[in-house]
Amino acid sequence: MEQEVEVGAASMAQEKKRKKTAGVLPPDGGWGWMIVAGCFMVTVCTRAVTRCISIFFVEFQMHFARDYSGTAWIHSLVDCTTMLCAPLGSLIGNQLSCRVAVILGGFLASIGMVLSSFATSLEYLYLSLGVLTGLGFALCYTPAIAMVGVYFCERKALAYGIAMSGSGIGTFVLAPVVQLLIEHYSWRGALLILGGLVANLCVCGALLRPITLKEEEAFPLPVDSESGYSSTPLTSDQKETNSQEQKNSKQRCMHFMQDYHFLLMPDFLVLAGSFLFLASGCSLPFVYLVPYALDVGVSHYHAAFLMSILGVIDIVGNITFGWLTDRRCLKKYRSICYMAAVGMEGLCCFLIPLLRTFALLVPFSVLYGYFDGAYVALIPVVTSDVVGTACLSSALGVVYFLHAIPYLLSPPIGGWLVDTTGTYTATFFLSGFALISSALLLCTITVVRHCQRIQRNSLSKVSTTETCEAKQAEFYTAKIL
Template structure:
């Protein structure tokens, strides 16, 4: 039996924790580095003589390119392997930051940092996240919680470190150091060992996954069939045939995934606004600058706690049948917090908002891959995550400017936060309604009859 076709069940440990550690580093080198790009804004403005609007496009392009090209990362991972995708992405993103350190204009930064680095991040993020789901079944939520916590932990460590690097070596030197850091993605990619499958094992049909609707709760949340499908892609020739025939995207026909996609679009439209406008809002109601910055720190710390604790809690036996409900509650709590935010007009009242919003933001982020795996199965998880992150791209790009436009025409932040809350609550309501409808339409079980 060929080594690449060896059957290996999801381990829920062992080498799986190495995969989680690699995915943790991938989120540090992608999402945390992206957040830290804003630290360079003042340096870019003074060096190139640009205004804030022109400079802010660098951050928007990195974020948008990472999300828009997420399906490309899925295709590369499915056509070759997660190892190839992450190593190639690490090389591209490192080269992009290296070239950015020699840029002589903002236009060059748009290309090198915004497009090239963003493309590299896209090649890394989705395949690494999907491989975690292949190695874990019982403790999948906890594994993803640890993996995505790299975003918050990396931001806490990198933000002050990048500021010190800029002061010591200028922005060009700081980008060189970040380029070297991001090059470690190649090392992480080399450790992403795929799981094989037996020769002659039949490919499961998508119809089997279709029988597991998006909103249906069940013990364990992920079926044993998912575990059997949690395997690496087929041999190269077979993978290319599957790619060319579009087999990797058959999940797009699932009604459950269409509902999930609509929910994610609404979620992405509302979730980023508080991170952009919380500090300006706090300043507008008289909070001192240092305390306003502390609110963002609280958001980051609670985001980490949400990643870890919610992942651990939802893997407990008593909560495992209610993972989807837990996800919906986390999104709904964020929506309620945003609706109440215009009433909070002091630092003392804004601290509870930062605690609640930060914690539940980390909670739902940790559960996104788990919810997606429940709908499409692990066989299609890599491709599905690529589409899911692709759906975040345009809302991430447009929602902050739309929020700013509402502030301009209304003279307050109330409409911006209310709109964000409505989007988040609508995202939760769609999934809840879909789950309720599917339960009502489901045939009665033998026990019920």
């Protein structure tokens, strides 16, 4: 009896030790804040550096004697490649680890920047800066963002707000620094130094310590006993090889089904459609705000200052909106807060054609910048609420993949509208319509689901009442008899 008690106590101790070392989600803090710091630097070295590439446009035009449209493809290719290859970053992060994906991406992005400093043509830059650097950014961006969702639960929105603010803060700091580097070292020297800065992505990747989630342990992959775990000994090397290949192929199929089963979820499909509308409209104000301000008579200095205001307020929106939606009273309504932020952005775009002075455009920059930062911080949170934490990395890869084509096509379409109509009104209306459509799509499905829930509750109450009445009738009948 004593031996059984000792064995039981030993097994319980081993179980407690196993739970401490694996499968336990850390509290919202501790090493999680180092993950936030690493993701913050990843957004600085990816999104902020991508925005600063536009500072090189004039230098590229003058050096290679090319027009604006040809030079603009560099920025479009970096943005498009980063989003288009986001699922590849998720795949590497799932198969190997997020740490490996970010370190590999940092190496590729740095090499692309360094090779770009030796460019001899725009086509060379399309490949080195547009494709290679964009691919490196893609491998870093999604896994780093997914790791924040793994380490945080209660304060997830605040953690994402801080992490995603690296884009705005990095743009605010790097933009004048890059201009100074170009003035002192030419565009080649500036790209070389930026390559060294981007190499710090490898350091950020080293911070991403992997952990095992409870839900990953709770749902192990089913393995068929015939696929390689049979107790019957194999009779030949050929059978053993075939059995091992079948086992590996089935395991890969199971892993893929587990990582991407959310693609069949109706809620995620609606969310994906909403993201397509969002990506089609959100980039147009960033591209055409300064040209519109110049067109209505605002000076160059004040037009550039509007973008600075928008970038700084974007940071405020990232952090404060994330903190607000983590409050107990708003945590259940994060999706509604997300819809409100996107809808307010759309309304701002509808109003901008009425704003024709610098004093009126400043409030637009403040409001648009704030709500832009708000919804950017909530995209991973809303996605996590729909698909769960275990599938967050794969889901974010698909989400950012959906941004790729709209990011590539919407600015040229907006420019075509300006050329055709002679004003910026149609372009901003297109942006507002796309953003409002994104919010309305989610709002509609939310209302439908709420009505279905009410109907189910009412039917269950009716069925419960009928069951109780039937039991009472049976009871009284039996009592009478």
